[in-house]
Amino acid sequence: MAAISREEVAHLARLSRLAVTEEELDRFAGQLDVILQSVARIGEVAADDIPPTSHSVPLTNVYRDDVPTPCLTQEEALSGAPDAFEGRFRVPRILDEED
């Protein structure tokens, strides 16, 4: 059985605001399935005494002090933006959602 369905891929594409064609859905569903199947095999060999790992380095409590560092200028901040207006990033309106 496939680890991910074509519908699930379509759903993820929607959530990620990606326009995916029908052909691409078929292709990506197949590719993602291979990846997920491979990962699932690791699950098969993980023993009960091995906790799920989210961080590969055994570190905790890495903090910085609450001291300001230089920021970008407004020009620098906006320099990579496709569009800007009066110092703000300009984006298309978002449909069907409230602020």
Place this chain on the structure above:
Amino acid sequence: MTTTALPTYEDAVARYEPVIGLETHVELGTATKMFCGCRTEFGAEPNTQVCPVCLGLPGALPVANRAAIEATIRIGLALNCDIASWCRMARKNYFYPDMPKNFQTSQYDEPLCVEGYVDVEVDGKQYRIGIERVHLEEDTGKSLHVGGATGRIHGATESLVDYNRAGIPLVEIVTKPVPGIGALAPEVAKAYVSELRDIIRSLGVSDVRMEQGSLRCDVNTSLNKPGEEWGTRTETKNVNSLRSVERAVRSEIIRQSGLLDEGIRIFQETRHFQETTGDTRPGRSKETATDYRYFPEPDLVPIAPDQAWVAELKAALPERPSVKRARLAEDWGISAIDMQSVANAGAVELIEETIAAGASPAGARKWWMGELARRANETGVDLSAVGATPAQVAELQKLVEGGKLNDKLARQVLEGVVAGEGDPAAVMASRGLGVVSDTGALTAAVDEAIAANPDIAAKIRDGKVAAAGALVGAVMKTTRGQADAKTVRDLILERLS
């Protein structure tokens, strides 16, 4: 849409039992953001307090702000929570331009603080509000919707985004559902937010100003018939003042009971509180269920607060505001209700410091809760920013008590102090204010008043002492309020005896 009239609030709570829950977001007052060193000053030019980390530029790596972790733990401790010995940040994935990274760094199933409570008092009765969790996340950017008529997104053609706020540490405090409070639900909700605000303010970790958005509140409300299961809840956002908290719960109870009366099912939705009308309107459509695909944040290592450090923070917590208020009310000799208005005006510390600077409790309270509170209200600033310091108010009150100023002159002096003309004594000197109690100077004014008002003078001579008030008024007028009323009165009676 229903056309029948809505039930009254009394009818609604007679038939249904409300259950409320509150989610409160508090913007921490740290100097820098949660995961980068950008400043957090309010009101800066758009996109001038941003860097690659908070703009989500490729390759940028976050590092957590120690002060924000500490502040969150202190809030948790003050709310009687257990502090996690190990927890992680999580990515909350969503695509919306207020977050340039396309995810918000938050906490999911491992909040930093859990299982606490806050006790609040309404009408002399205590209610315990359970705290489900306190977690740490980051604030979003601010969008300005343009092209529409109202500045809201409806009808807007585009959005302009400022990321200065994106990444400012935000603490989310979630209550457990609060059942069993019946008709008092709106007041309990308000009392909770007020108490929460006082507690956080006492910790000094946020300025908790609802009007500036550093304290924001979402209110969940559901109704059920007595004995039945809890109903479906709605979530009301955009509740931006203590009064709105109360109004939002109240109007939602009325609205939902109107629907339930007609057999209409309540569906889970987000609604927006309308400041002008006091009711709620539907918000974001929930047709597509939210799917945030949370997962542990790989770029931030787990938070494992040292238990000795937590114990230290707990031992150093300030006196609980409710306990402090009770103590001060007794010291100052005022009722619990008067103390509540002092607290609501944000005047507790100011009055305390004024007394410490030498004023009497009654004198200190009089100025802060009278003239200065009125001025703060009129100009829309916090009492602490009204322009007078506790030391100045104490000095003013001492001048009054020493007979150097009367009430009217003291007000003028205070006006000068607030206007930045200096300390009370300096304002008194520069404006030429001060009580004239020198009898020689006053006698002339008194004689003048008697000569100008022969009828009144005759009445007083006939023993109608009460008529002296009119002459006192005349003298006060010619001396431009600078005479001591009692001295003037004594002089008048002496001349006409």
